Amino acid sequence: MPSPRYIEPNATYAICRRIEGRRFLLRPDGKLTALFVYLLALCAAKFGVTVHMATVMSTHFHLVVTVPNGNVSEFMHALDTHLACAIQVLRRYVVGVVWAPGQLTIVQLHTAEAVAHQIAYAMVNPTAAGLVWRPEQWPGLNPTLEELGRRTLSAGKPDFYFTGKKWAEAGSVKLELPMQCFADEQEARAAIAQELEAQLAEARAEIRARGWKVMGPTRARNVSPYRRAKTFEARGTLRPHVAAGPGQTEARIAAIEQLVEFRERHREAKRALVRGGPGRRVPARHILDGQASRRPRGAVPVAPALSRDLFTDLSSLRGAGVRAVRRGECREGARGGILRVDDVVFRRTADH
Structure with missing residues (x-):
């Protein structure tokens, strides 16, 4: 059974959701991108979620969001459910479940450094996977630093699944800078740009060291959604619930202690209630x-x-x-x- 999640109002989270079997069901074609934007906009509006970053890879997606009302679980449940049902129709012949069981990662970000790191991580992801040399070349959803705080994601209602008056004709959501973590916009952009530069240089160095040949946006867009990723994937690694960013040891320890204390009190309270x-x-x-x-x-x-x-x-x-x-x-x-x-x-x- 998963551990209880400590919920705070106005918390910022880095979220990752993976496809079962590493299939390319999220292939970055136009219909998939429009579907994801439409559902993200509707779910964000319904649960009052602020979206900072959204990157959709072929086998998983990344989100960095702020949740004022503490309903991150309800938000992800709605997004995952509708997205999975629509993908079953869009891709056809999808055997089994869409999302990998137990692979939903929700990490609370406790510092501005952690927020900047996770936004940059999502942006660099297509390059780190060896798919494109520059993040802006990714054919799917992957906003640039210049678009944060300025771009509004919008999409019409996909006609292949959503029918009836229950669903809005269109959905839109603005990508907001995480101003709750920084003094002003200039500081926020500078922090994210610094992380972006460092991670991009590291990703390109890894491509050269491994001798990878970059796939390119055209091949990435046209790959079969029923194929599976074959690159090595480490298993059994740690899956943290909190993050404080590089070099923020004291903040990370404080966040872990807070989480441990909550879980201990939660267990005590549950035993008391059962008695x-x-x-x-x-x-x-x-x-x-x-x-x-x-x-x-x-x-x-x-x-x-x-x-x-x-x-x-x-x-x-x-x-x-x-x-x-x-x-x-x-x-x-x-x-x-x-x-x-x-x-x-x-x-x-x-x-x-």
């Missing part, structure tokens, strides 16, 4: 099951009127008009503020 009884302490801010791919409401906040502390007394929750309800009522009760741990759901009653 039950008055006086037990349960998390009153967020209970995370960590399975956003199966449960779209993986992180549900309790109504703020109950308590702003991370822990509160179960007896006080009962006194505030919270009652246990069935799992089936979880969806309709979400608007009133609910608290969920595994199969037990607590919800504020209507008179409170």
